[in-house]
Amino acid sequence: MSLDGIVTKAIVKEFKNTILGGRVDKIYQHEKDEILIQVYNKGKNNKLLISASSNNPRIHLTNHDKSNPSSPPMFCMLLRKHLGRGLISNIEQLDMDRVIFIDISSLDELGSRTEKRLVVEIMGKYSNIILIDKTSNRIIDSITRVTHDMSRIRQVLPGKEYFPPKQDNKLNPLDIGKEIFIKLMDEDNGNKQVFKHFYTNYIGLGPLIAKEICYQANVQIDVPLASLNIEEKENIFASFKNIMDKLKAEDFNPILIKNEYSNNFIGFYSLDIDHLGKNKLYLDSISKVLDEYYRKNDMMDRVNQKAQALKKSVQTKLTRSSNKLAKQKEELLKSKNREIYKIYADLISANIHRIDKGMEEIQLENFYSENMEVITIPLDKKYSPQENAQNYYKKYSKLKNAHQLLLKQIPETEEEVYYLENIMNSIDNCTQVDEIEEIKEELIKEGYLKGKLKKGKKKTTSKPHHYISSDGFHIYVGKNNKQNDYLTLKFAQKEDLWFHTQKIPGSHVILKVENREIPNSTLEEAAILAAYYSKGKNSTNVPVDYTEKKNVKKPKKAKGGMVIYENFSTIFVTPSKERVESIKKIED
Numbered sequence: 001m002s003l004d005g006i007v008t009k010a011i012v013k014e015f016k017n018t019i020l021g022g023r024v025d026k027i028y029q030h031e032k033d034e035i036l037i038q039v040y041n042k043g044k045n046n047k048l049l050i051s052a053s054s055n056n057p058r059i060h061l062t063n064h065d066k067s068n069p070s071s072p073p074m075f076c077m078l079l080r081k082h083l084g085r086g087l088i089s090n091i092e093q094l095d096m097d098r099v100i101f102i103d104i105s106s107l108d109e110l111g112s113r114t115e116k117r118l119v120v121e122i123m124g125k126y127s128n129i130i131l132i133d134k135t136s137n138r139i140i141d142s143i144t145r146v147t148h149d150m151s152r153i154r155q156v157l158p159g160k161e162y163f164p165p166k167q168d169n170k171l172n173p174l175d176i177g178k179e180i181f182i183k184l185m186d187e188d189n190g191n192k193q194v195f196k197h198f199y200t201n202y203i204g205l206g207p208l209i210a211k212e213i214c215y216q217a218n219v220q221i222d223v224p225l226a227s228l229n230i231e232e233k234e235n236i237f238a239s240f241k242n243i244m245d246k247l248k249a250e251d252f253n254p255i256l257i258k259n260e261y262s263n264n265f266i267g268f269y270s271l272d273i274d275h276l277g278k279n280k281l282y283l284d285s286i287s288k289v290l291d292e293y294y295r296k297n298d299m300m301d302r303v304n305q306k307a308q309a310l311k312k313s314v315q316t317k318l319t320r321s322s323n324k325l326a327k328q329k330e331e332l333l334k335s336k337n338r339e340i341y342k343i344y345a346d347l348i349s350a351n352i353h354r355i356d357k358g359m360e361e362i363q364l365e366n367f368y369s370e371n372m373e374v375i376t377i378p379l380d381k382k383y384s385p386q387e388n389a390q391n392y393y394k395k396y397s398k399l400k401n402a403h404q405l406l407l408k409q410i411p412e413t414e415e416e417v418y419y420l421e422n423i424m425n426s427i428d429n430c431t432q433v434d435e436i437e438e439i440k441e442e443l444i445k446e447g448y449l450k451g452k453l454k455k456g457k458k459k460t461t462s463k464p465h466h467y468i469s470s471d472g473f474h475i476y477v478g479k480n481n482k483q484n485d486y487l488t489l490k491f492a493q494k495e496d497l498w499f500h501t502q503k504i505p506g507s508h509v510i511l512k513v514e515n516r517e518i519p520n521s522t523l524e525e526a527a528i529l530a531a532y533y534s535k536g537k538n539s540t541n542v543p544v545d546y547t548e549k550k551n552v553k554k555p556k557k558a559k560g561g562m563v564i565y566e567n568f569s570t571i572f573v574t575p576s577k578e579r580v581e582s583i584k585k586i587e588d
Contacts, residue, residue: 002267003058003122003290006205007097010252010270010286012060012093012100014318018061024104025085029076030066031302033143035129037079039088047267050120050129050292052143056298057127059100059120063289064295073141075129082106082116082140083129086162091116094164095172096204101239103134118138123165130586132162138294173202173244181237190226194236197225210268213239215275225275246271255280268293299432306436307427314427314506317448325413338399343368344377345392348385355385367537419559420448422505425535426480426561429507437463437484442560466586469522474512475583477533484508488563494550497523502543502570506534508561510549524573525583532575540574 029035034051072080086106093100104116108341111266117129129143139160146156154163156459171184198210214221216239217274228236248253257267258279267276268289283289347364348355355362358381365372379388423439430436443449463584464487465477476482476491484507487499492510497518499509509530513517527544536542547568 002206002208002269003098004206004209005093005098005204006091006200006247007270007290008098008100008204008270009096009247010254011290012091013250013252013410013485014061014286015048015100017090018042019048020088020091022046022088024083024088024106027076027079027083028066028068028089029073029079030068032073032128035064035076035079035143036066036457037083037212050118051294052121052129053106053298053301054125054127056294056299057124058290058294059122060290060294061285062291064291065307072282075141078141079118082114083118086116095167096174097165097167097279098204107127115421119162121165126165128156130156137162144194166476167203170201170203173205173240174248176202176240176244178234178237178241181240182233184237185225185228185233188225190427191224193222194219194225195221195298198240206310209272211245212271212273212275213243217276221448231372243271252286254283255288256283256289256293265293265296266455267538302433303430303436306433307430310436310440311424311427313449314420314443318424321413321417321420322452323398325410325417328406328410328413332403332410335399335403335406338396339397340588341392341399345389345396347375347377348379348389348392352385352389355379355388357381357384384481414564415559418505419562421535422481422561425505425507425533427535429479431479432462435480435483438462439480442481446559465529465533467525468584469511469525471519472521473514473516473518473522473524475526476512477512477529478508478561479533484561485554488549488552489554492549494548496549497526497546498549498552498565499526499544499546500565501530501534501536502545504534504536504542506530506536508563509533511546523571527571527573528575529574529578532577532580538577541572542575543570543572545570 012259019039019041022039025040025045027035031053033053034049037048037050039046039048046060047062050059051057052569071181083104083106086104088102089105090103091100098121100120102120104118105113105115108114115134117132119128119132121128128146131140131142132138133140139156139158139162139435141158142156144156146154148155154165184201185197188201192200195207195210195214198205198213199207211221213236217232217235219228219236227250232476250268252270254270255268255272256265257269257273257276258264258281260265260277260279269440270286270289283292293313325398343366347366350367351364352360354364359379360381361376361378363374363376366375380391381392423443426439427436430439440449440451441453442542444451462479462483464479464483467475467477469475476487478487483546487510488508493513495513497513499510499511500506505515507530509526511522511526521545527546530544531537534542545565545568547565551567552565
């Protein structure tokens with residue numbers, strides 16, 4: 001991860017300039033592993049976000065808001081009790097590690113001043129937020145309790161003394177001279193790759209800065225230590241010292257590292273990084289860098305967590321409906337052959353005198369055929385001829401009724417399968433937690449999930465994808481059925497063009513016409529978006545229908561996103577991620 005000890009050092013420097021000496025005004029806990037502390041300092045409200053997420057642990061100031069739970073969790077209440085209205089008296093980093101101490105002085109119930117320490121450990125899946133009493137160094141509580149069953153080495157539980165994470169005999173890189181540096185390289189495993197030497201021997205150095213040290217020294221990152229000559233080792237030390245001097249001087253230069261082929265960010269750092277090229281964005285604050293980088297990454301991580309749970313439930317129902325449809329079609333096929341049972345019954349009835357009880361079959365002339373061909377009729381020897389005839393009449397009647405019922409049921413089941421497949425596609429398209437929640441509410445409303453609908457009319461907060469074609473036309477893509485219905489039934493004007501994959505579950509796509517002639521290039525781009533945000537995204541030659549919005553209707557009592565349309569044209573496209581990313585996108 002990019003958030004190593006060097007980034008942590010930059011964070012601490014920024015905090016000392018922004019929130020040190022500030023007053024803790026409000027504390028929220030938006031997620032089970034994340035808190036937000038509002039700190040008032042120097043006439044400004046600062047929002048301090050601290051996350052112990054296993055995938056995206058971090059600490060930084062943020063400009064973004066999140067919705068609060070209806071009732072605050074216990075850890076949030078505990079922090080409010082001990083830290084509320086307190087003053088931040090000290091902020092420091094543990095050596096060069098990814099551990100930050102935030103000391104907060106406040107008054108207790110008796111009016112006496114006490115000092116608490118909020119410990120933020122950014123340690124991947126072992127990340128934690130721990131509140132301790134600074135005087136006794138005892139743990140008051142933590143956002144994640146670590147029991148003896150979870151770790152025999154270090155428990156994090158109320159009442160226990162706090163011990164920092166072990167540093168595995170690593171050295172503080174700020175204290176290292178040339179002699180010790182080269183000696184350590186000589187004594188390390190000779191087969192180890194050069195860049196790995198740094199983050200296995202020094203506190204706070206991650207793979208990113210290790211590769212940068214090698215790059216600046218003009219040494220390949222993957223060569224073994226044993227292959228280095230003394231000149232190369234001295235060049236590496238010079239590169240190492242240059243970076244350490246910047247740290248000692250706190251000469252930070254926060255950057256976001258962009259993907260070469262898209263606008264996505266693939267990393268960040270608090271120093272300039274040359275080995276990843278020039279596709280970088282420089283900002284004046286490490287918090288701005290982290291806020292921008294993690295806002296999308298963390299959001300998608302939480303979306304994926306919620307999406308997987310919802311998809312599992314929907315997939316179960318989809319499998320059940322698909323199996324039901326297959327069985328219904330099999331029964332329909334059988335029912336189409338029902339006339340033979342009526343013929344059997346009629347022939348038996350007409351030849352009762354020729355049939356004895358106990359016979360297993362009889363051959364009779366079929367007077368319904370032109371050639372009076374002889375057919376073999378199976379008989380149940382337990383029944384009389386009359387009873388065999390009656391059984392065949394009943395079977396014929398049952399299949400006839402079943403045929404009529406199946407003709408009605410199969411389209412209903414097909415519609416249900418299509419709807420659930422569309423839901424699965426919508427879940428994959430979601431980029432916001434609110435959009436997943438909208439799908440969940442829809443499924444509860446339709447009776448597919450158990451639960452209570454939220455009371456009161458909630459204003460729509462989620463937004464569809466918004467693209468601008470190469471010819472400057474606005475294109476909107478729904479991510480779920482709520483957005484699909486909004487785009488088609490409320491947002492689009494009657495002359496706007498509506499796109500949807502032909503007989504394939506997918507998003508509604510609206511192309512705003514605005515009294516202009518639509519070029520073929522824009523039509524193709526809108527069709528590509530419709531195909532990409534559908535179940536056919538990995539297919540070739542996907543048929544996409546398009547028509548004016550006035551030709552699209554929603555049947556009465558139809559499920560979300562379900563519409564009918566007429567007077568359409570069809571365009572065939574092959575969607576791809578690269579093709580979609582080439583279309584300009586307005587951030588959601």
